[in-house]
Amino acid sequence: MPATTVAKLVDTSLCIGCKACEVACQEWNDQEFTLGVFNNTYQTQPDLTPSFWNLIKFNEHVDDGVNSWLMAKYQCMHCADPGCLKACPAPGAIVQLPNGIVDFKQDNCIGCGYCITGCPFDVPRLSPTSKKVYKCSLCSDRVGAGMTPACIRTCPTNCLTFGSRTDLVQLAQIRTAELKEDGFKDAGVYDGPGVGGTNVMYVLKHASEPEKYGLPKDPRIPWTVSLWKGPLKWVANAAFLGTAVGAMLHYLKFGPKETHDDDEVA
């Protein structure tokens, strides 16, 4: 039996911005919190860092003159077709487990940063000290031992749910229908079909405008990355081979250029 694909559902309509998941993530992954930038918002810090893998974005939003926050949990999406993995040159530095988790193995990482360019969600962070990249592992270690990820375990509002992807897709649809009934006509599911589906999915009140949550509208592996890792390899390999074979054939057919008057002394 193939391993079931695990997933995390973030129902953004239920997030109260308590940041318990941020703390749980730091605790479980034994991450030291370094006070970041304070820029007059409630958001912990502006961005993910090599030692901060899960950030609740407090996106400010004005609807009919009413201010609100569109909370969005920002972390690795565990793509089915991960751009990071496509870009990575080091075998074993990025692994996609049978359960769908995309994990970085720092022991094999060489710190080239290609994965940062390959990721459509701008997630991996390069540590200036260790020269390795880091990101959310979906608590691969906990999941492997039958536990739920730390953020999910700690969420007080059921905003976060963990389970099999199939179950969670259903739950997401139920939640979307409920939101629609409550008058959020634009409610919907965000799960990155352009990257084969993400194993971190969102229920959004404003599904047609994911940018408001800081999520890319139509996430895809950048075409330059696909070209680089796909056709370019084959074209270039063929060109190398062609040049080598061409040189050999040339030599066999025409031989070396001759030097005349070689006995003439200048």
Next chain:
Amino acid sequence: MTTKSLERFSFAERVSHWTSALCFLYAAFTGLALWSPRLFWLSGVFGGGETVRAWHPWGGLFFALALGVMFRRWVGQMQLDEDDEIWLAKSHLYAQHIEAGMPETGRFNGGQKMMFWLQSASAFFLLLSGLVIWFPEVAPRSARLIAILLHPICAAVSMGGIMVHFYMSTLAVPGSMGAMIGGKVTAGWAKSHHGKWFREVSGR
């Protein structure tokens, strides 16, 4: 036995040529280690993946510097003249060793001049794109997206060019390698391969 009586490449020219060649080979093979996970084993030859990641850009930088020195020295002599254009148009004859109808060439023939421009241009773009990939946390994403494509394209073009250059200078035109190592060629060699240059330097 004939004596190698004509100086073809000065000591300074040979030093800058071989400095850039060695740096190029280092950059090319360490670069190839990252070209595909299937070639990653190459990184073991150069001290492991982390070492390659750290030193490839420096190898590339020194290559670019050495090439810059060569560029300054040779750019004046590498301008295409009318004869070069005729030569290039008839280069298929040159490839078949047919001499009738080929114009005499100066110090460098049209093909060598084209190689010079090809390598200079690709080195320039390798340097630009290489600097961008070197610092992924500093370079803007849009620049990185172009650079990760441009760098291997230029690398492939220059490596392809170097394969041709290597073939020409070792097997195809005997005597060339000696010219770049010892610096000297025989009068016959000069007359056969660079007639115009021969007349200039020998006064005959």
